[in-house]
Amino acid sequence: MTVYQATASAPVNIACIKYWGKRDTKLILPTNSSLSVTLDQDHLRSTTTSRADPSFDKDRLWLNGVEEEIKDGGRLATCIKEMRALRKQLEEQDPSLPKIAAFPVHIASHNNFPTAAGLASSASGFAALVASLSALYQLPADASRLSLIARQGSGSACRSLFGGFVAWQMGERADGSDSYAVEVAPREHWPDIHALICVVNDEKKGTSSTSGMQRTVETSPLLQHRIKHVVPQRMAAISEAIRARDFDAFARITMADSNQFHAVALDTEPPIFYMNDVSRAIIALIVEYNRVAVANGGKLKAAYTYDAGPNAVIYAPKENIKEIVELIVKYFPQAEKFKDPFGLFGAAGVQPQVIPGFNEAVAKPYGVGAVKSLIHTRVGDGPRTLGAEDSLLGSDGLPKKA
C-alpha cells in the first residue's frame, strides 16, 4: 500500500519593515507591506510531516509532540482546507492522480528552538505546514501562491516561503488575492548578511501581537501616517539598498522602522511596550558602536531590530559579528559558552571587550541572565523538502517519540 507522506522544513524570518495592523482580521490582510530577512534553517527551523491516509478518522495535528485542536474555521483548518482544495483541482484536471485530497491528514510539527527563546514560531510553523502539504499533494504551485495560504495561518508566515530578502506586498483587493510574498533578492545575492539574536529575559508576558496590532489600528493617531506616508517609501528604499548591497542604507532603514513600530505601539491606548531596559541598553550599545564607526570615517556596521518582544536581532556583515559578540558579552555576561557556528573565535573563546573609542558609559553592565543566550545565524534559504528519514510520524501515523 502506498504511503502518501511528505516532510518539509521552513525558516524563521525577522522583519526589517514591520508588519503591524490588519485591514482584514479573518483573511489576515495587512495595513502595510513589510520586508524581512529569512534566517538560516541550519540553525532555526520548523519541520513538519504531513500524511494523508484513508484509515485516519479525521485531520489531526501535533506540535512538538502535543496534539493541538484543529478548530473549525480556525487558522489551521483554513490552511489545510485551502491546500486540499488545490489538490482537488489537480485531481479533477488529471483523473490518473490518486484521490488523496479526500483522505484525512495527520500532521506533526517540531521547532528546533525552544518556545522559551521568545522567537515567533508561528511564521516558520505555518510555512512548514504549507510546504509539507504542498509536497504531499505534489502541487505545482509557486512560493507566492503558497504564501497566500500561509498568510491565512499567520501573516508573517507568508514571508517564510522564500529564502533571502522577502517582501510581503499588502495588496489592495478585498479577497486578499494580491496580498502575498515575493522575493526581493535570494540569499546568494547578499550572503554576507549575518544575524545575532540576543534572547532577552522577559519577566512579564507582553501583549500578544494579534490583539496588540488591532488595538493600535483602532487607537493610534500616528499609525495611519506610518501606513500611508512612511512605509511605502521605506519599502522602496530598503529594496534598493538590498539590490545595491548597501548595508549602511539597509541598517538605517531597519533601525528606523523598528523604532517606529515600537513608537506606534506606545501610541496605542493603553500603550503597548515590548522593549524593556535590557532591550534599550542593547540599542544604546549598537548606536555607540555605529557612532564610533562613522566618527572614524566609516559607515554603519550593525542594525538592531525588535519584534513584539524584548529580544534584539542584530543584523551585520559577517566581518563585524566578532566585535558585536565581544561587545554584547561585555555588558551581558553569558552563563554558557558562545556557540560559534562560523568559527569566529579560537580555543580561548569570546573575550569581552569594546572597540577603541567606544564610550563605555552608554550602558551599565548587567548580570548573568539578563541576556539569556546568543544565537549567531545568517540569511538563509526557503523551505526544504526532506526525505523519509526525517519523518516526524511513525508507521502508526502518530508522532514519533522525541
Add this chain to the structure above:
Amino acid sequence: MTVYQATASAPVNIACIKYWGKRDTKLILPTNSSLSVTLDQDHLRSTTTSRADPSFDKDRLWLNGVEEEIKDGGRLATCIKEMRALRKQLEEQDPSLPKIAAFPVHIASHNNFPTAAGLASSASGFAALVASLSALYQLPADASRLSLIARQGSGSACRSLFGGFVAWQMGERADGSDSYAVEVAPREHWPDIHALICVVNDEKKGTSSTSGMQRTVETSPLLQHRIKHVVPQRMAAISEAIRARDFDAFARITMADSNQFHAVALDTEPPIFYMNDVSRAIIALIVEYNRVAVANGGKLKAAYTYDAGPNAVIYAPKENIKEIVELIVKYFPQAEKFKDPFGLFGAAGVQPQVIPGFNEAVAKPYGVGAVKSLIHTRVGDGPRTLGAEDSLLGSDGLPKKA
C-alpha cells in the same frame, strides 16, 4: 537710601499636552501648542530676589547659592535685557520714576525641591526670575506679556506665569509676539485636581530635552503628523474637558499625549527613551486601576504623564489619591514615611494595598528605592510677590547663607 528690591516665587507646571520641538531655537518658538497644570507653590516652588543698585558692578545671578555665569546673548541675559527694556519704556513715559533700569541687578534664586528629584526647575526658575524683575521694576505688564519673556528663558517657563490650567499658544509670527501663555481656567475652577509625583530612580542620564527635541524635529517622520493633525484637536478637547470639569476626558487625553510624546521620541534617530521599566510598571498599575473602575461601571480615576525623564506624575481627583498612594507603595516600598500634606492617612500611616478586583500580576513588586520618593500636591496658583522677610539677598547684595 532707597533699596530697589523684590522677591517672588513661581510654581512648577506639568504638561498634559506636551511641548516637544521648536520652530525657532533662538526665540524658543514651539512647533505645537501645549497645555499644563500649575502645581501648588506651597509644596514646589522657585523663589527669586532681584535687586537693582547703582553700586553693583554688573548683573550677577546665584542659583541655590552658586553663582551662574550670565552669558552674553544667553537665555538669562535675554530675559534680564527684555525686562529692563520694559522698565526703560516706563521711565521714558513717566520721568518721575527712579531710573533703576540703568542699575546692574543682583539676582538670587532658590528651588525648594532638590535637583536630584528630577523635576524640571527651569520652568519655575525662569518664571520666578521674570516675576521678581516685574515686581522690582513695578511693571504693569500682565502675565501673558511676561510669559513672552519667560518663554525665551525656557519654553515651558511661560506656562508657570499662571496658576490653574494654562495653554501655551504656539503662535504663528516669526518674531514670536503671539507665542505666549493664557489661562484656560484658574485653580478655583477645578481645585479638586491633585497630583502625586513618583520620583523614579534614574541610573543613566537621559538625553537633554533641548537637544532631544530638535533631533526629533529633524528625524521623526511621525512628529509632523502629531503637530498638524493631533495636537490642535487635543488642545481643543482638553480645554473643553477642563471647562466641563470632565476628569474622564481630561485623563484620556493626558495619557494619550504623554504616550505620543514618548512615541515621537522613540521615532527619533537615534531613538530617545525617557521612561524605564519602573515608569512602565507605574503605567501598568494606573491602566489596571482605571480598568477596574470602568469595569465597575465608573470612569477613569487617574491619569499618568511623563516628561523628559522617568518620573511619573499622576493626576487624580483628591478622593482617589489615598488609593493611589496605597497602590504605588505596595509595588514600590518607600524608605521614608509618606509626607501627608492633606492628612489622608491617620496615625497608622499608609497601608500598602490594591483595590478589590485589581489584577496584581500586571506588574512585579520592586525593592525600596526604585521609586525614591512620593510628593503629593495639587493644582496651584500663579507667581506670588513676597515680602522683604523672604529676601534671598543680604544687605550686602549677596546671597544670604542658607
